[in-house]
Amino acid sequence: MTDRSDLELVRLFQQGDESAFNHVVLRYQEKIYWVARRFVNEHDGADDVTQEVFIKAYESLKEFRSESSLYTWLYRITVNIALNVLRRNKVKEFFRIDELFDPEDVESGTPDKLLERQEERTLIEQAIATLPDKQKAVFVLRYYEEMPYEEIAKVLKTSVGGLKANYFHAVKKIEEYLKRAHGTH
Amino acid sequence: MHTEHINYLLPDYVTGRLEPDVQKGVEAHLKNCNECVSEMKNLREVLGKISQDKPYAPSAMYFSALLPQIRQRLDAKHERSFWIHPMFVRIVAPLAVAIFVIVMLSRVPFPAEQQNPLKSIVADVSTDELEQVVLEQSQHQTGGTLLMENELASLPSGKALENHITTIGSQTTVWIDAEVIPSGVVPRAINDLDDSELETLLQQLGERTVL
Numbered sequence: 001m002t003d004r005s006d007l008e009l010v011r012l013f014q015q016g017d018e019s020a021f022n023h024v025v026l027r028y029q030e031k032i033y034w035v036a037r038r039f040v041n042e043h044d045g046a047d048d049v050t051q052e053v054f055i056k057a058y059e060s061l062k063e064f065r066s067e068s069s070l071y072t073w074l075y076r077i078t079v080n081i082a083l084n085v086l087r088r089n090k091v092k093e094f095f096r097i098d099e100l101f102d103p104e105d106v107e108s109g110t111p112d113k114l115l116e117r118q119e120e121r122t123l124i125e126q127a128i129a130t131l132p133d134k135q136k137a138v139f140v141l142r143y144y145e146e147m148p149y150e151e152i153a154k155v156l157k158t159s160v161g162g163l164k165a166n167y168f169h170a171v172k173k174i175e176e177y178l179k180r181a182h183g184t185h
Numbered sequence: 186m187h188t189e190h191i192n193y194l195l196p197d198y199v200t201g202r203l204e205p206d207v208q209k210g211v212e213a214h215l216k217n218c219n220e221c222v223s224e225m226k227n228l229r230e231v232l233g234k235i236s237q238d239k240p241y242a243p244s245a246m247y248f249s250a251l252l253p254q255i256r257q258r259l260d261a262k263h264e265r266s267f268w269i270h271p272m273f274v275r276i277v278a279p280l281a282v283a284i285f286v287i288v289m290l291s292r293v294p295f296p297a298e299q300q301n302p303l304k305s306i307v308a309d310v311s312t313d314e315l316e317q318v319v320l321e322q323s324q325h326q327t328g329g330t331l332l333m334e335n336e337l338a339s340l341p342s343g344k345a346l347e348n349h350i351t352t353i354g355s356q357t358t359v360w361i362d363a364e365v366i367p368s369g370v371v372p373r374a375i376n377d378l379d380d381s382e383l384e385t386l387l388q389q390l391g392e393r394t395v396l
Contacts, residue, residue, distance in 0.1 A: 025252050033248070043243055047251075054255045055262065117237070124238045143235065146202065164193040171196045175231040 002027075006070035013061055021061065024070070025054050031145075032078050038140045039082035041125045049085055053078045068154050075147075075155045079137045086129075127177035131170050138163055139170035191221045199229045310390060318389045 001023050004012070009027075012020035029050065036049035056077050064073065128136060137156055141147045142163075153160045191214050197203045198211045215222050310318075378386070 022252055022256075025255060029248055029251050033243075033251075037240060041240070043241075047243075047247075050251065051255050051258060055258055058255075058259055120234065121238050121240070124235055143196075143200070143232075164197075167196055168193045171228055171231060174235065175227055178231060178234065 007066060010061060010064055010066070010070060014064070021058055024057070024061075028071070028074055029054070032074060035075065035078050035140060035145060036082050038128075038144050039079075039136070040085060041129065045085060045089075049078065049082050052081050056081065072151060072154045075141070075145075075151075076157070079141070079155060083133050083137065086133075123178055123181050124174065126181075127174040130177060131173055134158075135166050135170035135173070138166040139174075142167050143171075191215075191218070192224060195221070195225050195228050196232065199225060199232050314390065318386060321389060 001009070001012075001019065004020075004023065006024070006027075009020045009024050013024070032053050033046055033050045036053070037043070037046035040046050040049060053074065057074060060077075064070070068076075128139065131139060134156065138152060141152045141155060142149070147155070149160045149163045152163055191211060194203060194207065194211050198208060203211065215225060
């Protein structure tokens with residue numbers, strides 16, 4: 001079933017084939033996780049968002065009418081849930097250092113260098129966290145997901161027109177935040 | 186090309202995500218616009234920093250465990266949704282509670298049921314019929330408890346039998362006139378009759394009914 005298209009999987013699920021949903025999860029779980037992770041900046045929150053996305057998808061997939069692609073539809077759910085989580089948490093415990101990580105990903109370098117990189121990473125995450133919802137969504141989808149503006153417009157249900165401006169202003173705000181943090185503004 | 190438009194294109198220019206013809210247009214503009222070149226350098230620096238922001242990946246086990254977790258949550262959710270379904274909350278649950286209450290109430294023993302059921306049956310018999318049966322029974326009865334002298338003395342004598350049957354019920358007492366009943370017959374309260382006597386009584390009542 002792994003070679004089935006998204007649309008075929010949706011149709012199978014709508015006809016009662018539960019395993020089709022499993023394939024949707026397996027196909028998109030990493031993409032959804034990383035979008036969620038870019039929004040909430042920590043593993044546990046991203047895990048919660050990812051699971052919520054697929055639970056929501058399971059409940060709504062019966063009514064999915066292929067007006068957009070499954071991929072766009074899942075991203076829309078992800079952005080909405082992630083933004084809701086952020087609003088709910090009000091950036092509470094927002095900048096935790098992850099405890100769960102792959103040991104192979106541990107960076108090499110002196111302790112001072114590692115600390116410096118960690119501080120820079122935290123600053124960037126803080127800067128992104130301060131962005132307004134729409135700019136944050138556009139930034140995550142465009143920069144990290146490399147999504148075309150047309151797709152972003154579908155995900156966010158907006159016109160393409162203002163997205164480039166949103167993206168530009170998001171980057172400028174991150175730049176200003178980092179400059180302020182380094183005292184070089 | 187207007188400067189503002191170039192600004193909005195610069196993040197994509199820096200990351201190499203512009204269409205080739207748009208990229209050429211931006212490059213042409215940058216050759217003649219120091220302001221945009223400066224902006225482009227700032228953006229390149231910040232996006233360069235962001236590109237180094239690589240969060241720790243979850244363990245390899247995480248993604249293989251994700252689907253079972255989602256399935257587990259879905260199952261739990263469906264189980265919960267049955268109990269909070271409006272149909273259940275509004276109809277099934279109240280109905281079940283009502284049935285439970287009725288069943289429990291039906292199991293509570295009422296005072297009348299604590300008595301010998303035979304006695305309650307006798308209590309339903311009409312006075313006249315009971316009187317007749319007791320008389321017939323007494324005529325065939327050879328044994329029994331004799332009345333004490335003081336009890337016999339308290340018995341009304343020479344009165345019609347029907348006058349000597351008092352309340353029918355838990356305290357019903359049937360007085361047997363000494364003139365009518367052969368000696369040795371015992372006046373008894375119905376409540377004092379034992380089960381075999383009551384059964385005999387009922388049997389006779391039944392026979393009479395059949396007749």
